[in-house]
Amino acid sequence: MEIKIKEIIIYNMKNFFCIIFFGLFIFPVFSQQTVEKLLEGYFKNSLEIHNLSAEMDEEIIQAEKTLLQTGLSIKISTGTIQITAGDETEISLSPNASLQIPQADNLSFSAKSNIEIEDGDADFKNTNFSVSADIISSGMEKRRITLDESNRAVLVAQRNLQNGFVSVESEFYKSIKSLYQTIVNISNAKKDLYEDQLSFNQIKAQGYSTSSTKYRLAEMEVISDQHKVEVYEHELEREAKIFASKCGIEWNFKNVKEFLPKEIPQVQPIKISSFNKEDYLETENANWKSEINERKRQADKDLTLSVNAGYTINNEVHNDEYKNTIDAGTALTWNGTGLTANAGISVPTNSDPLIYTFGLSVDPNEFKLRKLSKKIDDIERSKEKIAINSSKSNYVTSVISQNTTLHDLEWAKKKDLENLDLYTKLEEDTKTYFDRGLITESEYNSAKVNKENYQVQCLIDDIEMIIYNNDTKLLFTRDSELYKDKENVNGSEKNEDK
Numbered sequence: 001m002e003i004k005i006k007e008i009i010i011y012n013m014k015n016f017f018c019i020i021f022f023g024l025f026i027f028p029v030f031s032q033q034t035v036e037k038l039l040e041g042y043f044k045n046s047l048e049i050h051n052l053s054a055e056m057d058e059e060i061i062q063a064e065k066t067l068l069q070t071g072l073s074i075k076i077s078t079g080t081i082q083i084t085a086g087d088e089t090e091i092s093l094s095p096n097a098s099l100q101i102p103q104a105d106n107l108s109f110s111a112k113s114n115i116e117i118e119d120g121d122a123d124f125k126n127t128n129f130s131v132s133a134d135i136i137s138s139g140m141e142k143r144r145i146t147l148d149e150s151n152r153a154v155l156v157a158q159r160n161l162q163n164g165f166v167s168v169e170s171e172f173y174k175s176i177k178s179l180y181q182t183i184v185n186i187s188n189a190k191k192d193l194y195e196d197q198l199s200f201n202q203i204k205a206q207g208y209s210t211s212s213t214k215y216r217l218a219e220m221e222v223i224s225d226q227h228k229v230e231v232y233e234h235e236l237e238r239e240a241k242i243f244a245s246k247c248g249i250e251w252n253f254k255n256v257k258e259f260l261p262k263e264i265p266q267v268q269p270i271k272i273s274s275f276n277k278e279d280y281l282e283t284e285n286a287n288w289k290s291e292i293n294e295r296k297r298q299a300d301k302d303l304t305l306s307v308n309a310g311y312t313i314n315n316e317v318h319n320d321e322y323k324n325t326i327d328a329g330t331a332l333t334w335n336g337t338g339l340t341a342n343a344g345i346s347v348p349t350n351s352d353p354l355i356y357t358f359g360l361s362v363d364p365n366e367f368k369l370r371k372l373s374k375k376i377d378d379i380e381r382s383k384e385k386i387a388i389n390s391s392k393s394n395y396v397t398s399v400i401s402q403n404t405t406l407h408d409l410e411w412a413k414k415k416d417l418e419n420l421d422l423y424t425k426l427e428e429d430t431k432t433y434f435d436r437g438l439i440t441e442s443e444y445n446s447a448k449v450n451k452e453n454y455q456v457q458c459l460i461d462d463i464e465m466i467i468y469n470n471d472t473k474l475l476f477t478r479d480s481e482l483y484k485d486k487e488n489v490n491g492s493e494k495n496e497d498k
Contacts, residue, residue, distance in 0.1 A: 033249065035176075035261045041248035042172045043165065052164040056157040066150040070143050073100040091117040102143050106134045106306075113313075125322060130310025137306065138299040145295055152288065158482060163474055170470045173463045175243050179236065179260060180456050180463075186232040187456075191449045193225035198442055264462040269410070270469045272402040275476045280398070282391040284477050290384035297377050302336040302370075315346065324349045329357070338366025398475055402468075409468055413461040420454040427451040 043049055079094030096112035113127035134140075200218040208215040240256040253259040278284065307330045314322040329344030339362050346355040427447045434444040 033259055033261055035263070035265060038176075038247045038249070038261065039169065039172055042246055043168060045246055045248050046164075046168045049161070049164050049168055052157075052161040056154075056161050059154045059157040063150045063154050066146060070102055070146055073102075074098070088119055102139060104133075106132075106137060106139045108132050125314045126316055127313035128310055128315070128327075129312075130308055130327070132306060132308035135305040135307055136301065137304050138301045141295070141299040145292065145299060149292065152292075155479070159477065159479070162478065162482065166470045166473055170467050173264075173466050175239075175246075176260070176264075177460055177463045179240055179243065179256070180460050182232055182236045182239065183257070183260075184453050184456050186229060186236065187449050187453055189225060189229045189232055191446065193222065193229055194445055195442055196221045196225050264459050265466070266462055267466055267469055269406055269465060270472050271406070272399050272472055272475070275472075277395060279476045279478075280391065280395045281475060281477055282394055283388065286384070286387040286391045290381075290388060293380060293384060297380075300335075302334065304333045304335070306331050312346070323352060325355070336367065336370050338363030338370075402472055402475070405468055409461065409464055413458070413465070416454055416457050416461055420451065420458055423447060423451040423454055 074097075076097045077095065079096060081091065081093040084090040092115065094112065094114050096110065098108060098110040100106065100108040109129075109131050111127075111129050114125045116123045116125070196218070200222050203215055203218045210216075236256050240259055241251050244251050244259060251259075307328075309328045310326075312325050312327055315325045315327075316322055325346040325348050327344065327346045329342065331340075331342040333340045339360075341358070341360045343358040344356070346357075348355070427444075427450075430439060430444045430447040433439045434441060
C-alpha cells in the first residue's frame with residue numbers, strides 16, 4: 001500500500017496559499033503588514049495545525065503497521081534447546097518454521113520436528129510438513145475490513161488537517177474582524193466625546209455654576225466618554241499585540257493602524273449547491289459507519305470450515321511406535337449452535353492400518369448468545385438508519401441556513417457599499433461647506449466618521465464572506481481535491497527529476 005498523504009498535504013498548503021491570496025495582487029497594499037504575511041505566520045504558529053499534522057503522521061505509521069500485521073507472515077524458531085552435560089552430551093530441540101498468507105484464504109505452510117543429538121548422532125522424530133487453508137471462513141473479509149478501517153483512519157486524519165487549515169484561517173480573520181470592530185468603536189466613542197465636549201463648552205459659556213446639576217451631568221458625560229475611548233484604545237493595543245505574537249511578528253509599530261492590513265482579499269461566494277449532496281460530511285460519515293458495520297456483521301459467518309494436509313516422518317502413533325504417515329484433516333465450527341468438530345486421518349506409508357482421529361464439542365449457551373447478538377445487530381441497523389436520515393435532515397437545514405446567510409451577506413455588502421459611496425460624497429461636500437464656514441466642525445466630523453466607519457465595515461463584509469466560504473467548505477468532504485493534488489505532486493516530482 002503506497003501512502004503519500006504527507007506529500008499531498010504539503011502540496012495542498014502551497015496550493016492553498018496560492019488560491020487564497022491571489023486576490024491580494026490585484027489590490028494595492030498600503031499597510032506594512034499584508035494579509036498573506038500575517039496568515040502565513042499564523043499558520044506556522046498554530047498549535048492546532050502542528051497537532052493535527054502529528055496525528056496524521058501517527059495514523060500513516062499505524063496504517064503501515066496494520067498492513068504488515070495482516071500480510072504475509074514468516075516465522076522461524078529453534079524452540080527450546082536443552083543441553084545435558086555429562087559423560088555423553090545430549091542436545092534436544094524442537095525447531096519450527098511457518099509461512100502464512102492471510103490474503104489467500106489463510107493459506108499456510110509449516111514444518112516442525114523434534115531433534116535429539118547424542119554423541120554426534122541426530123535422531124529426528126515427529127518431523128512434519130503441512131499445508132492448511134480455509135474453505136469457508138470470514139478471515140479474508142475481516143482482513144479487508146481491518147485494512148479499510150486503517151485507510152479510513154488515515155483519510156480522516158488527512159481531512160482533519162485539511163479542515164484544520166480552513167478553521168485556523170477563519171479564526172485568523174475573526175481576530176482581524178474584532179480589531180476592525182474595536183477601531184469602529186473608538187471612532188464612535190471619539191465622536192460622542194467631541195459632541196459631548198461641545199455641549200459641555202456651551203454650558204460653561206452660558207455661565208452655569210460648577211456645582212449645578214446640569215454642569216456636573218455634562219462634565220460626567222465628557223469624563224465617561226474619555227474613559228470609554230481610553231478603554232477601547234487599550235483593548236485595541238492589547239489585542240493587536242496578542243494577534244501579532246500569534247502571527248510570529250515582533251511588535252515595533254507606532255500604532256495599531258500601522259500594523260493592520262488596509263485590504264482584505266475579496267473572494268467569490270461559494271454556493272452550497274455547488275457541492276454534491278452525497279459529500280455532506282455528516283451523511284458521508286453515517287453511510288461509512290453503516291457500511292463498515294454491515295460488512296462486519298456479514299463477515300461473522302455461522303459456518304467455518306478449514307482443511308489441512310501434510311507428511312510426517314517418524315510420527316509417534318503410539319507410545320514409542322513411530323511411522324511415516326501422510327496426514328489430512330478438517331475442522332468445522334457452527335457458530336449458531338456452538339458445535340465444533342474436527343476429524344483427521346493418518347495413512348502410514350508401510351501399508352499399516354489407517355489411523356483416525358476426531359473430536360466433537362457443544363456449547364448450549366452459544367445458541368442463545370447467537371440469537372441475542374442477532375437482535376443487537378438489528379437494533380444497530382435501525383440506529384444507523386436513523387443516523388443517516390438525521391444527517392439528510394441536517395443537510396436540508398444547512399442548505400437553508402447557508403443560502404440565507406449568503407443572501408444576508410450579499411445584501412449587507414451592497415448596502416454598505418452604497419452607504420460608503422453616499423458618505424464619501426457627503427464628507428467631500430461637508431468639507432467644502434466647513435471650509436466656507438457654512439456648517440459646524442461637529443457636522444463635518446460626523447460625516448467623516450461615518451465614511452471611515454463604512455470603509456471599515458466593507459472590510460468586515462469581505463471577512464464575513466471568507467468565513468462564510470470556509471464554513472460552507474467544512475460542511476462537506478473534499479477528497480477529490482486531495483486526489484487531484486496527489487497527481488499534481490507526482491507530476492511535480494517527475495518534472496523536478498528531469
